Amino acid sequence: MRRIEIFDTTLRDGEQSPGVALNAEEKLQIAHQLGKLGVNVLEAGFPIASPGDFAGVRRIAQEVRNVSVAALARANAKDIECAWEAISEGESPRIHTFIATSPIHMRYKLQKSPEEVLEQAVQAVRLAKSKVSDIEFSAEDASRSDVDFLAKVFSGVIQAGATVLNIPDTVGYATPEEYAAFLRAIMEHTKGIEKVKVSVHCHNDLGLAVANSLAAVGAGVHQLECTVNGIGERAGNAALEELVMALHTRKDQFKAETSIVTSEIARTSQLVSRLTGMMIQHNKAIVGKNAFAHESGIHQDGMLKDRSTYEIMSPSIIGVDAESIVLGKHSGRHAVQQRLTDLGLELDESRFEELFSRFKLLADRKREVTTADLFSLVEEQKEKTDQITLDYLQVSSGTHLVPTATVGLQYEGQRLADAACGDGPVDAAFKAIDKVLGTQGILSHYSLQALDGGEDAQGEVTVTVRFGENLVAGRGVSTDIIEASVRGYLQAVNRAFVRGWVKICENNAS
Numbered sequence: 001m002r003r004i005e006i007f008d009t010t011l012r013d014g015e016q017s018p019g020v021a022l023n024a025e026e027k028l029q030i031a032h033q034l035g036k037l038g039v040n041v042l043e044a045g046f047p048i049a050s051p052g053d054f055a056g057v058r059r060i061a062q063e064v065r066n067v068s069v070a071a072l073a074r075a076n077a078k079d080i081e082c083a084w085e086a087i088s089e090g091e092s093p094r095i096h097t098f099i100a101t102s103p104i105h106m107r108y109k110l111q112k113s114p115e116e117v118l119e120q121a122v123q124a125v126r127l128a129k130s131k132v133s134d135i136e137f138s139a140e141d142a143s144r145s146d147v148d149f150l151a152k153v154f155s156g157v158i159q160a161g162a163t164v165l166n167i168p169d170t171v172g173y174a175t176p177e178e179y180a181a182f183l184r185a186i187m188e189h190t191k192g193i194e195k196v197k198v199s200v201h202c203h204n205d206l207g208l209a210v211a212n213s214l215a216a217v218g219a220g221v222h223q224l225e226c227t228v229n230g231i232g233e234r235a236g237n238a239a240l241e242e243l244v245m246a247l248h249t250r251k252d253q254f255k256a257e258t259s260i261v262t263s264e265i266a267r268t269s270q271l272v273s274r275l276t277g278m279m280i281q282h283n284k285a286i287v288g289k290n291a292f293a294h295e296s297g298i299h300q301d302g303m304l305k306d307r308s309t310y311e312i313m314s315p316s317i318i319g320v321d322a323e324s325i326v327l328g329k330h331s332g333r334h335a336v337q338q339r340l341t342d343l344g345l346e347l348d349e350s351r352f353e354e355l356f357s358r359f360k361l362l363a364d365r366k367r368e369v370t371t372a373d374l375f376s377l378v379e380e381q382k383e384k385t386d387q388i389t390l391d392y393l394q395v396s397s398g399t400h401l402v403p404t405a406t407v408g409l410q411y412e413g414q415r416l417a418d419a420a421c422g423d424g425p426v427d428a429a430f431k432a433i434d435k436v437l438g439t440q441g442i443l444s445h446y447s448l449q450a451l452d453g454g455e456d457a458q459g460e461v462t463v464t465v466r467f468g469e470n471l472v473a474g475r476g477v478s479t480d481i482i483e484a485s486v487r488g489y490l491q492a493v494n495r496a497f498v499r500g501w502v503k504i505c506e507n508n509a510s
């Protein structure tokens with residue numbers, strides 16, 4: 001097995017994501033976590049960019065141990081002096097200097113001839129080498145550079161003291177086979193290449209950053225540059241977690257390993273997302289919310305029989321022990337039954353069938369049926385002894401409308417209905433129930449809360465209603481909070497009815 005080094009640039013290229021600006025404290029927090037994750041090199045920032053970045057890089061170099069801390073510098077004396085000042089107290093500092101080598105960049109951006117660029121690269125590496133031994137040189141836009149010219153630049157900087165040569169696909173233009181061939185050609189033509197480490201740094205403009213980096217492993221490179229969650233300039237960089245897990249899961253193909261502590265991946269990903277404010281898309285490989293979630297009945301059935309049917313890695317390997325089976329409208333009986341058993345809720349066949357049909361109705365109304373929802377479905381079943389049940393509910397309310405509700409109930413096989421106005425739609429619905437049944441409940445307590453998190457959470461209403469001298473409580477749950485309120489009120493009425501505290505007058509039978 002070959003050992004591939006992981007050079008993390010979350011705090012430098014990752015921070016170049018539009019809209020992201022980390023302060024020194026936040027950078028330090030991420031750097032400590034990257035240390036725990038086991039990255040080999042941590043690029044802490046670009047010290048010349050701002051006093052804040054300088055301070056962040058300096059604190060990281062001072063405080064984060066057991067990892068090499070790198071700082072970026074353009075190929076000029078001012079940047080290199082500044083980078084060195086920031087990392088000089090590090091345990092194992094690396095100056096990372098760069099200059100573009102493609103015809104487009106040299107001509108339009110740098111406005112320099114290839115000879116001038118070659119000279120500037122060599123001078124920069126020489127100056128950096130006078131400060132510290134570990135020097136990385138990057139040829140920006142390498143993948144659009146001329147092979148012979150690039151090999152000449154690399155041969156020159158190796159002679160000047162570079163220890164790592166980085167061959168970036170700066171604009172994410174390369175394709176895997178072409179990139180691997182390009183890297184092989186560079187390695188073949190660069191004098192002294194056997195003395196240094198070769199690195200790649202791939203951008204994701206065509207969604208190929210990870211594929212190109214893995215192709216580079218095949219071509220024999222030693223170091224992969226990447227960022228947590230794939231953040232970075234434009235479409236971002238190769239995602240650390242995807243590279244590491246691809247190498248780990250397909251060792252048979254790549255025959256290479258990293259020093260990454262995979263069980264720290266999820267924690268690192270969440271920290272980076274929280275501090276940068278860059279949300280992780282749900283279907284993002286490895287760290288997305290859905291990466292280990294199985295929603296379809298056939299998949300869930302397969303998973304329950306043997307996880308290897310649909311899972312190529314265990315979520316625990318990246319430090320996640322989330323429930324991997326998501327119950328929703330595509331779930332089947334096996335998965336629902338299994339979750340109930342896991343929750344200690346054993347139902348006989350007929351109760352299960354009845355619950356399963358209500359589960360499907362609920363799943364049609366919300367994306368995910370959670371554990372709290374399942375408990376609530378089971379509880380509702382216990383209340384099936386209710387004599388008065390909700391048939392339908394219709395409410396109209398708004399800023400310029402008098403809130404009105406029409407409620408239809410079932411009682412002893414009869415359908416009863418009436419309408420009422422109220423202070424609000426809930427009040428109107430409660431009054432309509434009283435009108436239908438001839439009861440006179442006085443609401444003494446009402447509370448509404450989400451059953452669990454998420455924008456599609458069900459509303460849970462608890463009420464306490466006074467009927468004469470007696471107080472009785474009720475609870476209702478629904479994705480519609482007015483319906484939840486009505487169900488809560490009706491439960492209270494049913495309880496009062498069973499105890500003989502109210503009498504029903506069936507004036508409104510239809």
Ligand SMILES: CC(=O)SCCNC(=O)CCNC(=O)[C@H](O)C(C)(C)COP(=O)(O)OP(=O)(O)OC[C@H]1O[C@@H](n2cnc3c(N)ncnc32)[C@H](O)[C@@H]1OP(=O)(O)O
Nearest residue numbers: 016046048049050074075076098099100109110140170233
């Ligand atoms: C591919 C990459 O990700 S490279 C890293 C990109 N990251 C950043 O740029 C983030 C931080 N950058 C900054 O804060 C600023 O751009 C600074 C502080 C670096 C420079 O700011 P300024 O001095 O105002 O220059 P500005 O950014 O406008 O222009 C860049 C200058 O650097 C030159 N330059 C660009 N790359 C290099 C290089 N590798 N080596 C030497 N000079 C370079 C450009 O030709 C231009 O020079 P000019 O002013 O003579 O035309």
Ligand SMILES: CC(C)C(=O)C(=O)O
Nearest residue numbers: 098138140141168170
């Ligand atoms: C500075 C270099 C390595 C870079 O970020 C790039 O080329 O994309």
Ligand SMILES: [Mg+2]
Nearest residue numbers: 013170201233
């Ligand atoms: Mg980059």
